[in-house]
Amino acid sequence: MLSSKTKILQLIVTLSACAFLLVPTILSVMAGVTANYFKGISSGLTLKWIYRVWELYADSIFLSLWLAFACLICTLIIGLPAAYGLARNPGWLSRLLEEFISLPLAVPGLALALALLQLYGSMKGFRASWTFILVGHVLYTLPFMVRSILAVLGAMDLKTLEEGAATLGASPWQRFRDIVVPNAMPGILAGALTVVTLSIGEFNLTWMLHTPYLKTLPVGLADSYASMRLEIASAYTLVFFVLIVPLLMAMQWASARAQRIAK
C-alpha cells in the first residue's frame, strides 16, 4: 500500500522501540548471572547472586505469592457476584457503581494508599497485618475482575438463559451456579490472571502500606535497588521476570480469548 521507503522507516521505528524495551531487560538478566558486572561477562557466569536473592528475599517472594492468591480469592468472592448483579440490573445506578469502583484504575495508588492510611492507620492491629496490604491489592485489582466478567456476561442473552433455567425449576442460586458461572468462565479466567499478575507486580500502594516486617516482592526490589550491589538487584529482577512474564503471556492469551467470546 505505502511505498517501500515509508515501510522501511516504519520498520526502523518498530525495531528501535523493541530495542529500547528489550536491551535494558537483557542487561538486567545478564547482570543477574554475571560474577562481576563491572568487569563484564568475562568475569564468568554464576548463579550465586540468585542464591543470595533467595537467602535475602525468599520471604518477600512468598508473601507476594500468598497475597496474590488471597487477592484472587477476595476479588472472586466480591467481583463475581457483583459482575452478575451489575449485568442483571442495568441502569444508571449500576453504571455509577461500576464507575466508582473503577476509580482505583485512574487515581494514583499513592493517593489511595494515603486515603487508607488516613482512615485506618491508627488501627494498629489492622495496620500492621498483611490484610492491610491485601485491602490495597483488592481495591486495585477488583475493577479488572468485575469488568472482565461483565464483558463476557454482557455479550450473552443472560436474562433469557436464566428465564429458561427458571422455567425448568432452578432457583436464583441454582441459576447462578449452573448457568451464570460456567458461561462466565472465559471472563473469570482472564480476570483471575490479570488480578494475580497485577497483585504480584503492585508497588505504588504497597510501598505506602507495607511495614518493615511485611515486604512484598516489588517492595523488596525497590529495597535491593537502593541498598544492594547491582548484581543482586539484577538477579532479583530476573527472578521477578521469571515469575511475571509467563503470567503476562497467559493473561494476554486469556483476555484475547475472552474478548473473542464476548464478540
Place this chain on the structure above:
Amino acid sequence: MSNRTFIMACLAPLLVFSLAFLALPLVRLFLASGEGDAGWAIYLDILRKPRYLNTLILTVLVSLATTFAALAVSTTAGMFLVRNRFRGRGTLLSVLTLPLAFPGVVVGFLIILLGGRQGLVNQLTPNHVVFAYSALGLFLGYLYFSIPRVLLTVMAAAEKLDPSLEEAARTMGASPYRVVVDVILPGLMPSLIASGAIAFATAMGAFGTAFTLATDIDVIPMVIYTEFTLSANIAMAAALSIVLGIITWILLLIARSLSGSTVAAGG
C-alpha cells in the same frame, strides 16, 4: 428468595467493600487536606508556592513529552504491525507489550542499567554520559511503560479501519502522504486522544519510576511522598493527592468515553 433480592445480595459485598475501603477513605483524605494550618486555602498554596507550582509544571511537561513521544512511536509501530504480516511479527508484538506487567520500580531500574552510573551508555560513550537521574531519565522511564499501553489501543483501532477508505482515496489520486493525513489519522484520532490521555494520566501519577530515578528532580508523586513521610505535612500530601487524582480521573474518563477500554495503569 426472590430474584430481585438475590441480585441485590450479589451486589452487597461490593457495596460494603467499596464503601469501607474506597468511599470513606477518600472522604477522610479530602477532609484531611483541609486540616492543615492553611485550611482549605491549601489548594491555593499549590499554585502560589513556587516549590509546588514548579513541580507541577515539570510533571506536566515530562508527562506531555512522554505522551507525544509514545504516540509517535506506538502509532508508527502499531500501523506497521497491523498492516504487515511477516515472520517474527508475534515476537515483536510480545516484546512491545512486555512492560505491561513491570512495576514502576523495575522500569526505573532498567533505565539505570541503561543510563545510570554503571549503565550501558556510560560505558559506551567517551565522555561517560549519565542521564538516568535527570528529567531525561524520567522521560525515558515513562516512555518505557507508555509504549505498550498506547500501542495496544492504537492497534485495536487500526484493525477496525476500513481499508477500502484508503483504496478509495488512492483511486481518487491521493499520494501515500495525503492518505495518511486525510484518511488514516482522522480514523485513528479517537483512539489517539484516548491512548494519549491514558499515557498522560499514567505518567502524571507514576510513583515507582520516580521513586527509583528522581533523586535530583521533583515530580508531584515524589512531593506527595516526601511531604507525607519526611515533613509529616499530611494536609499538603492529601491536597496534592486529591488534585492529582482528579486530573488523572478526568483524563481517563475522556479516554474511556472515546475508546471504551482502559489498559491497566501501573507506572
Place this chain on the structure above:
Amino acid sequence: MTLRLTNTAKTYPDGTKALLSTELSVAKGEIVSLLGPSGCGKTTLLRIIAGLEKPDASSEIWFDDDNVTTLPVERRQVGMVFQSYALFPNMSVRANIGYGLKMQRLSKPEIDARVTEVLEMCQLQPFAGRAITALSGGQRQRVALARAIAPRPRLLLLDEPLSALDASLRETLRDELAILLRKFDITAIFVTHDQDEAMAIADRVAVMSHGRVVQSGTPEDLYRNPTSAFVAGFVGNAMTLRGRVKGSTLHLDGGVLPLPKDGTGQTVFVRAEDVRIVEDGPLRGKVETVTFLGTHYRIGLSGITAEGLASIHSGQTAPKVGTTVHVAVEPAALMLLPEEAGAA
C-alpha cells in the same frame, strides 16, 4: 391440567397497559394459540402465565385448583420454549434436556432413562452428546422442545417457537410440532403472529389486539364467523367492500351486490377466494395485475371499490391485464360486521 385466568392485566410502572383485563380458560389437553400482531400483548400474557412477569394486583391465575398467582416461576412446573430457545451453551444436548429433571432432584438413572425417552420421542438420539453450538436451527428448536417437555410440566408454553427458522424449514417443523404436541398429550399455549401456524397447530385460537383477546374459537370458527373487522382482516385477510348499504343491497362503484340480510350500519367484508370472475356477474372491474401462483392466479381488480379488490382465480387461463371482467360474490360469503369495529 386446566388453566384459568381471571381479571389478569399488566400495567408497566410508566403507565403503559401491556395487557387489559383478560379472562382465559384452557381445558385439559387443549392446545391454544395466542395470535396477534407484534405489540398486542400476547407474549406478555404468556410470560404472566409462566411467572416471568408479575401481573397487576387484581389478577388471578389458577392451575387446576391451585392459585399460582404469587408462585415464582421456578415452582410453577411449566415448560417453556423460548423464541431464541435459550439453550445453555455450557451444556450438551443431553445435559440441557436433563437440567429440569436434575432440578427435581431425580436420581441419576431416572434422569438418564427419561432423557433417553424424550430424545427418542423428538428423534434427537444422534445429537445427544453434541454441544449446542454444533446444532442447526431446526435441531435447536427440537432440543428446546425436548428440554421443556422432559420434566413433565403441568403446562407447556411456546413463545414464537418457529420464528427463528427460515421459511422453508418453518413449514416442515410446523407440522412436526403439531404432531409432537398431540403425542405429548399436554395442555399447551403457544404464541405466534402467523395465522397459518396458529391454524395448523392449535385446537383453539385466541386472537389478540391492543392488549386484549378480541375473539377466541376454533380455527374454522374464526375464519368463517369473525366477530370483528380486526379478526376478519387478520385471520384470512378479508377485504373491506366499501360502498353504500341500502337495506339488503350494497352499492359499489362497479355495480350492486345483494346482501344476505339487512346491512344497515354494517361494514361488508369478503375474501379473495370468494370473489369469482364469471361471465354474468353483477359487478364490472378492470384487470390490473395477474400473478400466477401455480395452483391458481391472483388477480387484482380496479373499478369495483376505491381500495381495489383481489380475486383467486383457478383455471387454465386468466383474463389479460387491461380487460374488463364480470365478478360475482355469493351473498353467503359476505361477512357483515358492526361499523364501529370496522374502524379498528
